[in-house]
Structure formats: C-alpha cells, structure tokens
Amino acid sequence: MTAASRSPKDFFRPLAVGAPTPLREIPARPSRAIHFFDPSNPKMAAKVPDMIGTVDVLLGNLEDAIKADNKVAAREGLVEIATSTANLGGRSGPTQLWTRINSLDSPWALDDLTTLVPAIGDKLDVIMVPKVQGAEDIHYVDRLLAQLEAKAGLDKPILVHAILETARGVANVEEICGASPRMQGLSLGPADLAADRRMKTTRVGGGHPGYLVREDPPRLGGVANLEASRATYQQDLWHYTIARMVDACAMHGIYPYYGPFGDIADTTACEDQFRNAFLLGCVGTWSLHPKQVAIANRVFSPSVEDVAHARRVVAAMGDGTGAVMLDGKMEDDASLKQCLVMVELAEQLAAVDPELKKQYDAIGADADESEA
Ligand SMILES: CC(C)(COP(=O)(O)OP(=O)(O)OC[C@H]1O[C@@H](n2cnc3c(N)ncnc32)[C@H](O)[C@@H]1OP(=O)(O)O)[C@@H](O)C(=O)NCCC(=O)NCCSC(=O)C[C@](C)(O)C(=O)O
C-alpha cells in the first residue's frame, strides 16, 4: 500500500468537508534540534519562553517519559504554554511548536487529539505519532485531524511526523512516508525499536562497545599470529535503519531525523552520533536536555569551510554543466548538486540564526577580498 491507496487525483483532497487543503510540498523549515520538554513539569515549562529563538523546535511531550498520573496535566500544560507564550509555533516565528501524542493504542491518544486541535491547532506545526506500524496508523490520524481541523475552522493543515520504533514500522517505512500529504518526516525511536527487535542494547540510542569489527591478525611467514593484539573499530548500530529512513524520506519529499541520545553526560559520543546522521542525510535530531541543543545546532549546520567550498564550486561551475578542476579535484554537474544542497541549507539556516548568518556572510567577504 502506498500513496496509490488513494487515487492520485484524490491524494491532495481534504479528508473532511471544510478541512484545509493539504500541502503539495512540505516546507524545509530549520529543525536541527527538536527539543523535548514535559509540559507537566513546572521547572521545564518555565524554561520554554527563554528557549524561543535559540532552538528550532520545542516539542511538548505527552507520551513515554510522562508518568501515567501526569498525562492530563501534560496535555493541559501544553495548551497553557501554547496559548500564553508569544512567538511560539503557528508557521511563523523563530521556533516551531510540535507535540508527541500518546500511542494510538493507549487510553490517551484520542483525548490528546480532540483536546489539542480545537485549543491550539493554529499554533501546532507538527504532531509526532509514536510507534507507527504502517500506513493504516497515518490514515487514521489523517482523517481524524481533517475532521477536527474542519470543526475548529483551521486554515492550515497540521503536519504529521512518525517515529519508527517497531520492526513492522521499519519494514513499512516507504508506505508510512507516502501515506498522506501531511507526512512531514520520520524519527528513529532506538529504545522501543531495540526492544521490539530483541536487540541486546539497553541504551537509548548511540553505539555499543560489543558491536565491532576487528583487524585481521598479522601474518608471520604466511601463518596468522592469533596472539597479536589487533585494533577493533566500533560500528554504528543504527546505520541500517537511518539509511532506510533517509531513502524513504527523500523519495517522498519529507525529512529524516536521528532521535534521542540518552547518555546526556557523554556530549562527545552524542555529537558523533548526531554527525553520522547529518552526514547520511538527516536534517535534525532530538534534544532531551538543554545542553544537547547547542550540540544539535552545531552539528546540523554545515561548517563554514563546507559552505565556503560549496560556494566556490558553484561559482566555478558557471552554467552548471561540464567539468572543472578545483584544488586538484574534479568537479562536475553532480558534485555541483551536492554543493547546492550545502549552500541552500546554509541559506535556510542563516535566515533564522543571526550568529550563523554572520559566519556565512564573513565567507562572502573573505572571498571578495581575496578576489579584489
Ligand atoms: C533526562 C532528564 C530527566 C534530566 O533531568 P534533570 O532535572 O535530572 O537534569 P539537570 O541536568 O539537573 O537539569 C538542569 C535544569 O534543566 C532543566 N531541564 C532538564 N531537562 C530539560 C528539558 N528537556 N527541557 C527544559 N528544561 C530541562 C531541569 O529542570 C533543571 O532545571 P533547574 O535548573 O531549574 O533545576 C530530563 O532532562 C528529561 O526529562 N528530559 C526529557 C526526557 C524525554 O523527553 N524523554 C522522552 C524522549 S526519548 C524517548 O521517548 C525514546 C523513544 C524515542 O521513544 C524510543 O527510543 O523509543
């Protein structure tokens, strides 16, 4: 089942009379860090207003990590924060507002949607749906959101983001991405996914020292010396899943994200894991603690060096066809496209991040000076 489960002519029709028309393209809004907070936790909630403008997305979490007794308080807390905080969400402003609702089989998901859409549907940019198994989960949310949007008189559709955290979800990743024009992106849910797959890691994201490859033994006179010490290289447990997500998202014009890194204290390994995801094609990640925001913002913004190089290639390639030599390397139509990915991302980020804009603009000034 894919987008073709609705005929192409019907795919972009609203699913309820009076619901807003679905978007044809999902806007590429900066979302380097999706920062999770518990709206029922007064200390965390108090930090939200000061984070606006410093983080691309604030996400009021209603699902796992919120105690069962606090589910209603979290939902109500999110409504309160969204209505009382200026410049948060609503398709404009520096910081988007997302939520993660409870899973569709839980006692809370229906009330999450029927409460949030009428109350703050105009502020909510994206609803993250956990434990998505297949297109049927997205179809359910899609129709219900259309009905609620129509009833609330909303003029813009709320987008949907799925977390891949079951083996079935991973197996169905393409149909999930193509299940609705609301689909904005995917995140990895490494903890639930590890449990569902019966993987043997108990960490929330990140690597594992046991998952490695070992160098071949040295050979003496053709005989392997199995006593010699040999280097080992830790491998990335999540490479396969992230790579599948990146392809499925790119194919459907939506955006892949890493997910949570639970070892808050290990900022170095966190940065490495985020960077792997960035290099593979992800546009952002989650932040669980304020100190992970800066890591995500740094990693998911192209470096000044990369942007400078990309701009030089674009300039050297003229009309974009043919091949040229730059610093001893061949550049052509295809490497130009890689560079345009970098340049376009830099422009999008510079539009929301004044500090980054200064750094990227300084490259232009340097290049002008060296040409003068
Ligand atoms: C890890 C915890 C318990 C450490 O919380 P702490 O209070 O012990 O940490 P701290 O270092 O002492 O905190 C310093 C200050 O920052 C505040 N603070 C701390 N965190 C935040 C935050 N996120 N946003 C805003 N403020 C925050 C905290 O309240 C404190 O405020 P204070 O200075 O006034 O005392 C805490 O950071 C936390 O609860 N973070 C969010 C956890 C979360 O959302 N988990 C769910 C997502 S991961 C997941 O679900 C898996 C997945 C995808 O489903 C799957 O793989 O299957």
Ligand SMILES: [Mg+2]
């Ligand atoms: Mg989970």
